[in-house]
Amino acid sequence: MSGIFPETVMQTSRLTLRPFTGGDIDDTRAACSDELTQRWLPLPRPYTREDATAWCTEVAHALRESGDGIHFAIADASNDRLMGTVGLKKTDWRARVSEVGYWVAPWARGRGIAAEATRVLGEWLLTDRAFQRMELLAATENTASQKVALRAGLHREGVLRNAGFVHAGRVDLVLFSLVPQDFQSRPPAPTDPSS
Template structure:
């Protein structure tokens, strides 16, 4: 599983969801734009928000499927959205990113900034080899976020998505370690290639080293 961590960018703090996020999560996930492209319950109730913030988001990390972050404003601490990893392939070191942005935070590049922050952590600190992003072909806003975050468009996956009872085509984007800027050298002087080889030879030893680097 991924280690518990807090990530920071110029404007944002990415942290685990908690009880204090329940009201804003409900408001965000009840919004028609958020609902349009995500397979969320309809209506999105207070119980749904409570389950996500206190149980479901944390269970995804515990199961090894991924990790979920609340996107918060570094100054006000208010919830601005969600970004997270899912469908993680630990053998291939590949994971898929997903996100939503709260209505009051849209139009300020929040999703792209949060996605870039998570990508740098995944592809450097966690030594992954690929991050994927999938967006419905008609979801042009999400595709714009992918390009702004530095992803490369690879093609269309026909009938690969399922949203509110209907199949949809998905555009596949990817980001590799070599796509990141500036340097790929993580803290501690280890090269990305060396860290990746170390993880493959002895994952337990690598997790121990990661813990020391982030403690």
């Protein structure tokens, strides 16, 4: 049993999650060439403008159309500038499980963007799309990514030994998850007494 996620745009007060476009090429190239991004993701090295063009105009869209997942550009809601990406991959349609991944551009780091986008995507996947589990894998030494996972509401489950690879070689990965019950058990949002 397989499927395809519908082309989707999601909005928060400060972020737009939308499909990649040709207008994202230069920012994608700059972000994916960044030393920290390259440290934790096995991206092409060097990451060229051709790599960015292929991702923004073909690859990200083809991955959705193949049923593998869906990839969103995280854009600033005020000016549409690319700040990062969040996406689903390795989707198991029968088991209703998908894996989330993200990166944040150097100019947008430190503002909680990845956690906010991951939480929005998780809620969409587990409530709107009726999936049963969203997983996230982060290298044991990638403490920033692990903090994002926890801020996004994911639960740490354990360590998968020698399960990942980066440019420097094999790494252990920490497994995090989010399930529908995580949204059912959260406290209600505070109400505005002035309304």
